[in-house]
Amino acid sequence: MLNRIDLRGGSRDPRELLPRAQLDVSVAVEQIRPLVEAVREHGFAAIREATERFDGVRLERLRVPAEALVAAERRLDPEVRAALTESIDRARRVHADQRRTDHTTTVTPGGTVTERWVPVERVGLYVPGGLAMYPSTVVMNVVPAQAAGVSALVVASPPQRENGGLPDDRVLAACALLGVDEVYAAGGAQAVAMLGYGSTTDAAGVEPRCAPVDMITGPGNIWVTAAKRLLRGLVGIDAEAGPTEIAVLADDTADPVHVAADLISQAEHDPLAASILVTPDEGLLEAVQAELVRQVALTKHSERITTALTGQQSGAVLVDDLAAGLRVVDAYAAEHLEIQTRDAREWALRVRNAGAIFIGPYAPVSLGDYCAGSNHVLPTGGCARHSSGLSVQSFLRGIHLIEYDEAALREVAPHVRTLATVEDLPAHGEAVRARFPGGPGETA
């Protein structure tokens, strides 16, 4: 089912040989650029037009009324409430430990630098809702933002025809459970543009407008990811968290039934999702291929799963040994990496590039998607080489406070002046000299 890629005995850079989706984000950026520009110029009217085109919903208003949030929370199925509560509780415990404390370094007597951690003020959280509904993503966005101390949280999620043009009911309920009351029925690139530029909230412009945010986080399909890339700079964004990826590094100890189930679980998100098996064991590879055929036939979303598994972004990679497999998964930098080998933890500690690593037979990616306590908003498309998943840190800025007294500045002044001269920026040196009019020796 998966394309077979044989890297045994080869010496080429695995990055050239590894599968990745053909439709890359930069292509999608050009596709959605006119839409983002339209939202910037025409606000609600452009959002409404795009929503009708892509979501099949005619919007009357963007802002979800407070009563609808309360009602969704009341309607929540008790089992779903219990599961969401558990997910929130575990995520809160992990994210509380990520909080940062201010730190002061005494660089010299009388000279200190303090790093103060300050939350971003107003944040837009995107919660997907196209092929699947994502109340769990409300949890993964909101919990770290609240732990960081963000004061204004705004959620945007696609309107659903079945819910009268409001976002999915479980998504609304999750917002209510977490105390988020500013929620907009908008999806795709138009939602990201609305968050970035702001907009009036209804056709008549009667309701208060959605004020622009300082930062946009959250996962989404290729158009959401493209819009975030386009708005980067105007607003902060987290890592690009696009179509889901799973790589499994496995040896002969792995159970092919588990491996296949995990590959399928993430292919379920999107026809563009990527599932990759990396193994030195040809027997395991064949057994997983057979299991995929068997399990896909039994699963609900078999059509999009088959598209994802047979697409050029997915594959079964044969390597000489686990060390070679490690080089492959490092080059790929998967959003999710499972290690199903002997001494799995040892191998996991050697990995350099991955969004999150799931170790051993009892830590499937689905656990992390919902209830491990870890965050499921993770970098895709190779971004794990330079970025991390969503965390408290994503919502904080470290601001340096520089405090030097007269003696401390005098002591270092010659070095400042030397560097200013080297860079041919003499006014920089003068700004120090002006404080010591007594002469070049920095004596007052």
Ligand SMILES: NC(=O)c1ccc[n+]([C@@H]2O[C@H](COP(=O)([O-])OP(=O)(O)OC[C@H]3O[C@@H](n4cnc5c(N)ncnc54)[C@H](O)[C@@H]3O)[C@@H](O)[C@H]2O)c1
């Ligand atoms: N990396 C992560 O952390 C992570 C976490 C959860 C989900 N995901 C990914 O999020 C994605 C969710 O995708 P989804 O589609 O279900 O929901 P989505 O909310 O991301 O996208 C739906 C929106 O896309 C827009 N759209 C649809 N077709 C379009 C087109 N042709 N041009 C422009 N816009 C269009 C619509 O307006 C719609 O509102 C999946 O790819 C999933 O793998 C990633």
Ligand SMILES: N[C@H](CO)Cc1c[nH]c[nH+]1
């Ligand atoms: N696997 C997704 C991250 O790529 C997260 C998710 C949410 N719901 C189910 N799965």
Ligand SMILES: [Zn+2]
């Ligand atoms: Zn998932």
